[in-house]
Amino acid sequence: MNPNKNSSNQKSLTTLWKVLRFIGRYRFLLILSILFACITVVMQLYVPILFGDAIDQIIAEHQVHFHKMIYFLGRITTLVILSSIITWFMNMINNQLTYRTVQDIRSKAIRQIQRLPLSYLDGHSTGDIVSRVIADTDILSDGLLLGFTQLFSGIVTIIVTLLFMLSKNIWITLLVIVLTPFSFFVAKFISSRSYEMFHKQSTTRGKQTALIEEMIGNQKIVHAFGYETTASTRFDEINQDLKEYSQKAVFYSSLTNPSTRFVNNIIYAGVALLGAFLVPYGMLTVGGLSVMLSYANQYMKPFNDISSVITELQNALACASHIFELLEAEPESADSASELTDIKGEVTIDNVSFSYDPSKELIRDFNLNVTPGMRIAIVGPTGCGKTTLINLLMRFYDVQSGSISIDEQNIQEISRHSLRHSFGMVLQDTWIKSGTVRENICIGKPDATDEEILEAAKRSHSLGFIRRLTDGLDTMLHEDSLSQGQRQLLCITRVMLCLPSMLILDEATSSIDTRTEVQIQEAFDRLMQGRTSFIVAHRLSTIRSADLILVMKDGKVIEQGTHDALMHAGGFYKDLYNSQFAKVTE
Known part of the structure; x- marks a missing residue:
């Protein structure tokens, strides 16, 4: 048989x-x-x-x-x-x-x-x-x-x-x-x-x-x-x-x-x-x-x-x-009912290890203490674990060992909705749903008024192109309705509207022209005042004012400090920085 x-x-x-x-x-x-x-x-x-x-x-x-x-x-x-x-x-x-x-x-x-x-x-x-x-x-x-x-x-x-x-x-x-x-x-x-x-x-x-x-x-x-x-x-x-x-x-x-x-x-x-x-x-x-x-x-x-x-x-x-x-696929682990309230923005990463493939280590023995209101920049070569760290912070993936805490509360004891609602996130990859401009901006705050939306659009410098659209905020958008830069501006507008307690910026201005990038950077600087912020950047010129720069390589923090301190140390960060600006210096 x-x-x-x-x-x-x-x-x-x-x-x-x-x-x-x-x-x-x-x-x-x-x-x-x-x-x-x-x-x-x-x-x-x-x-x-x-x-x-x-x-x-x-x-x-x-x-x-x-x-x-x-x-x-x-x-x-x-x-x-x-x-x-x-x-x-x-x-x-x-x-x-x-x-x-x-x-x-x-x-x-x-x-x-x-x-x-x-x-x-x-x-x-x-x-x-x-x-x-x-x-x-x-x-x-x-x-x-x-x-x-x-x-x-x-x-x-x-x-x-x-x-x-x-x-x-x-x-x-x-x-x-x-x-x-x-x-x-x-x-x-x-x-x-x-x-x-x-x-x-x-x-x-x-x-x-x-x-x-x-x-x-x-x-x-x-x-x-x-x-x-x-x-x-x-x-x-x-x-x-x-x-x-x-x-x-x-x-x-x-x-x-x-x-x-x-x-x-x-x-x-x-x-x-x-x-x-x-x-x-x-x-x-x-x-x-x-x-x-x-x-x-x-x-x-x-x-x-x-x-x-x-x-x-x-x-x-x-x-x-x-x-x-x-x-019947295994869903996410059971969610906690605990909510984050009165968020100060203190983040503690204690001896965290994680890998997508068990046979290949990525992040191991990672430790970090972030005080409320700090701006943390994360830099390093491609594949070193920068975006993975963001995925762990947002609980898109759970740590395999160690713990991550916000305001001394383990994030695995916090509901995912509450945790993610506490962060404003702008990624390099943009997402625009089929719907009006208003609906796309209000995803994180459905009850926002038109005045609030327009004010957020003004701060993110997207108001100009929104007004040029056929029906303004009521213009229907589809996947290819906007350029990549305009799509990214709308994603930034979402964050400007929500005014979250903490920020995650992962190459947030990668598709935007230089002049607009400078203007948005100023808006982000104002937004980050008093808010704990994590900034993933390849263009190191955008993170010179960060309170702490983490230099990652092969899943580990190999250097950390301010821009001036790291440049003075003359290590891996200085090599990265100089490699970007060598031609300009010449």
């Missing part, structure tokens, strides 16, 4: 159980759907009995009971109409059940993304996560809808048909029951192989979406560096894998229907043959044989439908498995 197949079957059943737990929230709709399915099936299966009774009214030539035939045909018409109406209601309920379930899964996925640590998001491409939330849930929705529409009706049809057949003739019914397991065996044999292919198809689709998102989002760089051919080659390789997995998945799933039809045709022939022997002996009437043949066909039809449903469900469950990997 192949352990991989057992593993796939077990995974498929586990995923199905997880989906059923979501569906269980709407058990009333589920029960109603099953009830309607039972009613419609009973009505539809009672119709052949009435047809058989109508046929038996033809006794011989010139001996036809027309009034009884009309009576039976009237009952048939009534049942068909009622069955159609109930089927319509059942389909409406199934739609509600499916789309509410998928809505819940998508909502939970979005909430889960908000709770996931950055380490998870850094380890998975944006396109892959988007594919799970959008494409995989769409496929799950289609599979569930088909399942609810045909699976319940199919199962009820099989059970009720057998009961009706037993009421007519036990021998034919036993023949059908004996041959039935062959259909199940064929369907199970094929579906166990198709699930694995559908799962690989879903995973590869996520990779493809990630690559497309990456290439389109960075098309200028792709063109600038002549990366088009390589990008196309990468896409072709993934596309080839997707084609192979899709073809194999479709091939295996396409075998299900004809295979079960073959078995079902054998059952149908067996019923016809046995019935033909029973009629001459009076054990079955001609009308009864037509009923049994009709039931044999009705009994087999759900197997064909269910085989199609199984194919879709295998695809849906493979996608659901992909979604549940996201939903």
Whole structure:
């Protein structure tokens, strides 16, 4: 026995159980759907009995009971109409059940993304996560809808048909029951192989979406560096894998229907043959044989439908498995309810160590004491741990050993919202959401008045270009509406509006022209008065007035002091500083 197949079957059943737990929230709709399915099936299966009774009214030539035939045909018409109406209601309920379930899964996925640590998001491409939330849930929705529409009706049809057949003739019914397991065996044999292919198809689709998102989002760089051919080659390789997995998945799933039809045709022939022997002996009437043949066909039809449903469900469950990997990812550690109040800005970093990869040390044995109102500049070569230190301060990542305290309170004992609300943060990477200029500025202070917004824009020197926009503060912004410099000015305006207790500036003016940078630097100087501030800078001219400069290298502070003291010491900082201004000096 192949352990991989057992593993796939077990995974498929586990995923199905997880989906059923979501569906269980709407058990009333589920029960109603099953009830309607039972009613419609009973009505539809009672119709052949009435047809058989109508046929038996033809006794011989010139001996036809027309009034009884009309009576039976009237009952048939009534049942068909009622069955159609109930089927319509059942389909409406199934739609509600499916789309509410998928809505819940998508909502939970979005909430889960908000709770996931950055380490998870850094380890998975944006396109892959988007594919799970959008494409995989769409496929799950289609599979569930088909399942609810045909699976319940199919199962009820099989059970009720057998009961009706037993009421007519036990021998034919036993023949059908004996041959039935062959259909199940064929369907199970094929579906166990198709699930694995559908799962690989879903995973590869996520990779493809990630690559497309990456290439389109960075098309200028792709063109600038002549990366088009390589990008196309990468896409072709993934596309080839997707084609192979899709073809194999479709091939295996396409075998299900004809295979079960073959078995079902054998059952149908067996019923016809046995019935033909029973009629001459009076054990079955001609009308009864037509009923049994009709039931044999009705009994087999759900197997064909269910085989199609199984194919879709295998695809849906493979996608659901992909979604549940996201939903069950380990969230951030439990948050504290403690709040920061009356913030002074004293920061203590005690013997902190941290690394993204356990095999590669980054920050180790880091110690720092910051008194309220100090300006701390952090400098050093690329990859030395400057931005990582900021990530630890904001608890985007948690320290692996040691502790960080604010006002003598360990930040792991403070709620993340309260901690992050206490910092104003401007990063080199800017983020503008789709919305108005006003909405983008007010992210940290939603109740701000227009006067406060305009005053903050004036201090950040963004007021000029905002006034030049078509609708001022009401101008709708999209990803490429503004230049990089204008986007960064808006991010600075957000901080100017919030007036936080502490500041983190990570290359905050990297995309701004020199003249505006000088003006913003003056505004930041005023803003930093009395506020503890952490400044990450590559341009060392911007941090000469810092109270303390930390020089980092390989995750450790190798020098610290004021600009003048460090220059006088003649160490690594002086080399960095001189390397930037050597040409100017010459």
